[in-house]
Amino acid sequence: MPTVFVNGQEITIGDKERLNGIQVAERAGVDIPRYCWHPGLSVVASCRMCLVEAGKKDSATGKITMQPKVVPACQTPATDGTVFVTNSPKVIEARAMVEEDLLLRHPVDCPICDKAGECSLQDYHFEHGREERRADIQPFTSRRRELGDTVTLFVDRCVMCTRCVRFTREVSGTSELMVINRGAHEEIDVFRDENGKLEFPLDNKLSGNVVDLCPVGALGDKDFLYQQRVWFMKSHDNVCAGCSTGCSIKVEENQDHVYRLKPRTNPHVNGYWMCDEGRYGFHHVHDANRVTEPRRLEKTGYVNVEWSVLPQELHAKLKKTSRLAVVLSPHLTVEEAYLLAKYAKSIDSSAVLALGPVPTQGTDEKFKSGFVIHAEKCPNRRGVESVVASLGGSLLNWGDFLGLAESEAFGAVWITGGYKTNWNDDAAVASLANSKLLIVQDCFASPLWDRADYQLPSATFAEREGSYVNYQDRLQSFKWAVRPPQGVKADGQLYWQLLGRTGLYNAAVVVEEIGREIPVFAPAIGGVPEPGVDLKVNQIA
Amino acid sequence: MKPDDSSITWIPEPQLGMTGKMFLPLFVQGLTTTFKHLKKSLGGGTVTTSYPDQEPAIAAPLIYRGVHRLNKDHEGRVKCVACFLCATACPAHCIDIIAAESPWPDREKYPESFAIDELRCIYCGMCEEACPVDAVELTSLYNLTGRSREEMIFDKEKLLSVFDATKDKEPMKSEAFGGTVT
Numbered sequence: 001m002p003t004v005f006v007n008g009q010e011i012t013i014g015d016k017e018r019l020n021g022i023q024v025a026e027r028a029g030v031d032i033p034r035y036c037w038h039p040g041l042s043v044v045a046s047c048r049m050c051l052v053e054a055g056k057k058d059s060a061t062g063k064i065t066m067q068p069k070v071v072p073a074c075q076t077p078a079t080d081g082t083v084f085v086t087n088s089p090k091v092i093e094a095r096a097m098v099e100e101d102l103l104l105r106h107p108v109d110c111p112i113c114d115k116a117g118e119c120s121l122q123d124y125h126f127e128h129g130r131e132e133r134r135a136d137i138q139p140f141t142s143r144r145r146e147l148g149d150t151v152t153l154f155v156d157r158c159v160m161c162t163r164c165v166r167f168t169r170e171v172s173g174t175s176e177l178m179v180i181n182r183g184a185h186e187e188i189d190v191f192r193d194e195n196g197k198l199e200f201p202l203d204n205k206l207s208g209n210v211v212d213l214c215p216v217g218a219l220g221d222k223d224f225l226y227q228q229r230v231w232f233m234k235s236h237d238n239v240c241a242g243c244s245t246g247c248s249i250k251v252e253e254n255q256d257h258v259y260r261l262k263p264r265t266n267p268h269v270n271g272y273w274m275c276d277e278g279r280y281g282f283h284h285v286h287d288a289n290r291v292t293e294p295r296r297l298e299k300t301g302y303v304n305v306e307w308s309v310l311p312q313e314l315h316a317k318l319k320k321t322s323r324l325a326v327v328l329s330p331h332l333t334v335e336e337a338y339l340l341a342k343y344a345k346s347i348d349s350s351a352v353l354a355l356g357p358v359p360t361q362g363t364d365e366k367f368k369s370g371f372v373i374h375a376e377k378c379p380n381r382r383g384v385e386s387v388v389a390s391l392g393g394s395l396l397n398w399g400d401f402l403g404l405a406e407s408e409a410f411g412a413v414w415i416t417g418g419y420k421t422n423w424n425d426d427a428a429v430a431s432l433a434n435s436k437l438l439i440v441q442d443c444f445a446s447p448l449w450d451r452a453d454y455q456l457p458s459a460t461f462a463e464r465e466g467s468y469v470n471y472q473d474r475l476q477s478f479k480w481a482v483r484p485p486q487g488v489k490a491d492g493q494l495y496w497q498l499l500g501r502t503g504l505y506n507a508a509v510v511v512e513e514i515g516r517e518i519p520v521f522a523p524a525i526g527g528v529p530e531p532g533v534d535l536k537v538n539q540i541a
Numbered sequence: 542m543k544p545d546d547s548s549i550t551w552i553p554e555p556q557l558g559m560t561g562k563m564f565l566p567l568f569v570q571g572l573t574t575t576f577k578h579l580k581k582s583l584g585g586g587t588v589t590t591s592y593p594d595q596e597p598a599i600a601a602p603l604i605y606r607g608v609h610r611l612n613k614d615h616e617g618r619v620k621c622v623a624c625f626l627c628a629t630a631c632p633a634h635c636i637d638i639i640a641a642e643s644p645w646p647d648r649e650k651y652p653e654s655f656a657i658d659e660l661r662c663i664y665c666g667m668c669e670e671a672c673p674v675d676a677v678e679l680t681s682l683y684n685l686t687g688r689s690r691e692e693m694i695f696d697k698e699k700l701l702s703v704f705d706a707t708k709d710k711e712p713m714k715s716e717a718f719g720g721t722v723t
Contacts, residue, residue: 111624111673112650131548141649226640226650229625 002080005057006030007087013078021073021084022050030086033095033124035102035215036161037074040272040369041170045075047102047161049124051094052076053085070094092128099129105184107156108139115217117230121159147177147190148202150276151211151219158218160186164210171273173368174204188218205365205373208279209272212262221260223280228259236481237264237530239468241331241461242278244376246470248531249274251282251462251481258282258462258482266531268474275373284420285460285482290443292487295455302455307489311497314439314454321411321437324348327401328388329356330378331418332491333466334475334521335510337384339495340416341391346499353393354401355384356416357423374471379461383469386535390518402431409434416491417442417449418458424448441491457488464490466507467528469535475524476532477511593684602681602711606664609657609695610703612676612713618645619701620676623652627668627677635661636668655697659685669714678714680707 004011004019006028013019013027020043022032035047050073055066064083070090076082085091102121110116142156165177165188180189191200202210211221233252240247240261248266252259261282263274284290294310295302305313318324326344328337344351359377366372388395396404405413413435417423422444429447432438440452443460463484467477484490496505508527515525523533542549560566578588590597599605612620623640635658643651668677680703687693695703 109649111626112622141647144649226623226642229629231629232625 002078004078004080005083007085019078021052021054021076021078021082024078024082025052025073025084025086032073032086033120033128034074035120035159036163038163038213038272041163041166041213043074044162044166045072047159048072048098049095050074051098052091053088055083055085057081057083095124095128096130099125100134102159103129103133104135105137105156106159107142108133109142109157113154113157113217114220114225114230115157115214119217120215145189146198146201147219148198148207150207150222150280151202152222152225153188154218154220155187157216158188159216160188161215162188163213163215164188164219167206167210167213168202168204171209171367171369171371172204172206176200176202176204177210205275205277206273206367206371208276209263209274224260228254233259235262236479238462238478238481239379239476240274240278240281241379241468242275242281242377243374244379244381244471245270245372245374246379246468246474246476247274247278248476249278253462253482256482258285268531268534269470269472269476271369271371273369273371275371277373281420282462284443285462287444289445290485290488291445291449291455291457292485293455294457294487297453297455305454310456311494315498317437318347318412322348323350323352323408323411325352325354325401325405325410325413325435327354327356327398327413327415328384329416329418330358330381330384331356331461332384332416333380333464333507334383334387334469334514335466335507336416336464336492336495337380337387338391338514339492339499339510340414341388341393343495343498344414345391345393351393352396352401352404352410353388353391354396355381355388355398357398357419359419359423376471379468379470382471382473383467383475386469386520387514387518390520402428405435406431410436412437412439414439415441415448415452416458417444417446418460418491419443422446441494456494457484459484459488459490463488465492465505467511467524473535474532475521475528475535477507477524477528479507599681599683603714605681605683606666606679608659608680608682608685608703609662609668609700610678610680610707611655611697611700612678612704613701618648619651619655619697620674621652621655621672622648622674622676623650623655624673626671626673630667630671632665632667633661633663635659652697655700656694657700658694659687660690660693675713680711682707 001012001015004013004024006025007030009028011024011028013024022034022037025032032050032052034050036044037050051070052073053066054071054076055064057064059081110122116122142154145153145155147153162179165179168177169175176190177188180187190198190202193199208221211219232254235250235252238249238251240249247270248264250262250264252262261279263270263272265272294305294307296305324344324347326340328340341353358381360375361377362375364372364375385395413432424446426447429451438452439454440449441456441458442449443458449455462481465480467475469475492505492507511524515521520535523535523537581588614620623638625638628636628638637656638652639654640650641653643649666679669679
């Protein structure tokens with residue numbers, strides 16, 4: 001086992017591990033400042049911020065020979081006997097010089113920069129920079145340049161780390177960004193014609209990631225630009241509901257308003273990235289057209305029902321019906337699907353369970369780095385299917401269910417939605433004409449919603465709590481990020497109450513219960529860790 | 542900044558002498574004022590102000606902390622750049638800003654809406670301290686009245702009009718105190 005020394009501390013690394021100075025220092029609890037190095041990109045060692053002293057310890061004599069000059073830690077491999085010193089006066093001076101050089105031509109317009117508060121240049125300046133700026137440049141307004149529909153460039157704020165350029169070459173494989181000019185005049189840009197019009201704009205489906213990658217405020221997200229200062233927001237771990245990839249994300253909100261989504265590092269699912277469709281696909285959470293009142297159809301029209309009496313009322317009605325059918329949306333979490341299916345089976349042991357429509361769009365898209373955007377635009381088809389398969393029912397798909405509903409008169413049909421757009425049509429309404437009691441639970445009005453006997457407003461992904469099972473059978477749990485709008489209750493809470501449970505819906509308790517009852521979910525027993533659990537882990541023999 | 546930072550000089554608290562411990566100097570100082578006023582009023586002079594018939598004179602209007610104003614630059618545009626530092630510094634959470642891209646080519650960001658709840662404000666002056674462009678300032682207007690709570694939430698137009706009303710009497714403090722004037 002190779003041993004590496006970081007500031008005199010012995011760190012043992014694995015035989016096969018290929019780590020650089022920054023990574024090995026992280027294990028020793030030492031943070032080495034850097035701009036250009038990112039674990040998901042290639043090494044260029046151009047920013048010179050991670051300069052450290054490096055040397056070699058002779059294993060036979062124990063003598064340490066240091067290299068005379070400071071070297072970039074990102075480019076120095078950690079091998080047996082490598083010695084790193086990150087806190088010597090030489091290193092401290094080198095960092096201060098790099099920081100001063102980067103700030104020479106920087107506009108220092110932090111008050112109007114969206115990155116302020118999470119900016120590496122700011123943080124490193126306070127930590128490693130000089131106390132005073134010796135350059136006699138007054139703060140000025142940065143030049144701004146459009147790069148595409150999603151990203152804008154503040155030219156003068158850039159520190160030329162080229163993370164964004166490398167991202168488009170190595171991860172998205174689209175190579176829109178480049179460095180123009182040389183020396184002190186270097187700038188990031190895209191190809192333009194002689195009039196400055198964009199010829200090849202930054203328009204790949206992963207373009208939003210360059211904003212996260214940018215260590216300073218040079219790249220701005222147009223969707224988020226000037227919406228909120230970052231220090232006001234709280235970050236909540238969540239899972240993207242945009243497609244069956246199920247990227248680990250962070251939902252950043254302030255006072256129950258979601259302002260942006262960011263990828264969360266998860267080597268098993270999305271690495272460091274997420275797609276633009278997922279990133280900007282949260283605006284329906286605050287759509288003014290969301291339905292926010294539980295209502296019941298009377299002869300005179302719809303009347304509002306109080307959430308406090310709704311579970312008892314529904315239960316009384318459903319108990320009296322003969323044949324029950326439940327449509328489980330692939331937007332439900334595993335826990336919600338389980339609770340609702342269990343409730344349906346408790347009322348009518350032969351209840352029909354069907355899967356809601358599974359939206360698909362195009363074909364799976366694979367990028368250069370291996371990142372995949374799936375065509376299946378729902379997060380939890382596999383989770384819902386696994387739950388139903390084990391509860392002893394056969395799961396119908398949406399088309400089959402509508403066919404069955406035409407031939408058979410159901411006493412009650414409970415349909416769950418949660419889709420972003422209108423997902424059903426008048427044909428579906430006509431197919432369900434024979435059904436006596438129609439309960440529709442959804443976020444937006446639709447033909448089925450307008451015909452429902454009970455209209456129950458539903459929560460969006462940011463308001464839900466539970467777990468999704470992604471395309472590779474990885475179960476990831478998350479908690480709610482924002483409270484639902486007034487009048488809306490999270491679906492899980494309603495099912496929880498329908499099953500006669502008291503208190504608040506607790507997804508962690510339910511997933512534990514599912515793990516004990518359904519063998520497929522057994523890996524989830526004992527708590528689901530942050531990167532999720534692989535449900536196939538027991539099947540690989 | 543950490544307590545052991547080399548740029549901080551720590552000074553021990555001076556020891557109080559016997560008279561200090563008995564509060565004698567302060568005692569004498571207070572009673573001096575009392576007797577001064579007593580002497581003045583016995584001699585026929587008044588020491589109180591008949592407010593509201595008579596307005597009290599504010600000795601230093603430039604450092605008085607009254608109603609806020611939003612300063613304008615030399616082109617008459619709002620100086621504020623919507624950085625939210627005042628709202629961040631505000632201990633009473635009475636400042637509400639909505640930022641937007643500015644309509645002017647030489648500026649990047651400006652406040653689309655800027656509102657201060659004058660009833661919630663505690664007039665501490667932290668917003669003025671925090672402002673990097675000297676846009677929000679406290680004036681010497683102190684007699685603030687209104688008929689409803691809504692009326693006391695001053696929006697951008699109102700705050701700019703306070704600037705117009707007070708700019709002649711109270712020049713921008715940045716000028717007086719050597720700040721950035723644009």
